[in-house]
Amino acid sequence: MSGSLLAFGAGLIVGALLLSNPVGWVILGAAVVVAGAVMTIKAITHKCTDPLNCGQWFLAHNSVKINGASAITRSSILKCGNSGVLTPFLMKLLQMLQSQFHCQQKSMGIRN
Known part of the structure; x- marks a missing residue:
């Protein structure tokens, strides 16, 4: 017990000297x-790195394509090789910006 206390004290002294x-x-x-x-x-x-790179999303929005791939939504699921699932989460700021963008499009007469 006294040896470990001595080592602890010596470590504190060396640490203090180094940091000073x-x-x-x-x-x-x-x-x-x-x-x-x-x-x-x-x-x-x-x-889960491998499924992120080449995995298949389930419950994707297949009628909407982004760069040729189906869009993912909050309900989309990506199966992980570690017996789990990955789900995307959308930040409130992103949702707010998206809402403002759509409002601007509507006010300009642009339809999706």
């Missing part, structure tokens, strides 16, 4: 960058 000068700041910055890179790679290469 520019060399420690560089070391801390490098550690943050490495941790960020690891977390980014981990987030990008999760088990």
Whole structure:
């Protein structure tokens, strides 16, 4: 017990010495960058990455095409290889902008 307390105290002293000068700041910055890179790679290469790239959407809006692909809606589902499903979510701001766009089209006499 006293050995681990001594090691903890030594770690605190070394950490304080490192963070009190520019060399420690560089070391801390490098550690943050490495941790960020690891977390980014981990987030990008999760088990659902493959379906996102080439999966098939269910309940897509097949009568509306965007760049040749069926439009997805809030009720659309993408099956994940990890026995789950992915569903899109639309932000309120996006919905508001879309609503304003349609109102402007109607006021200008443009029909979809």
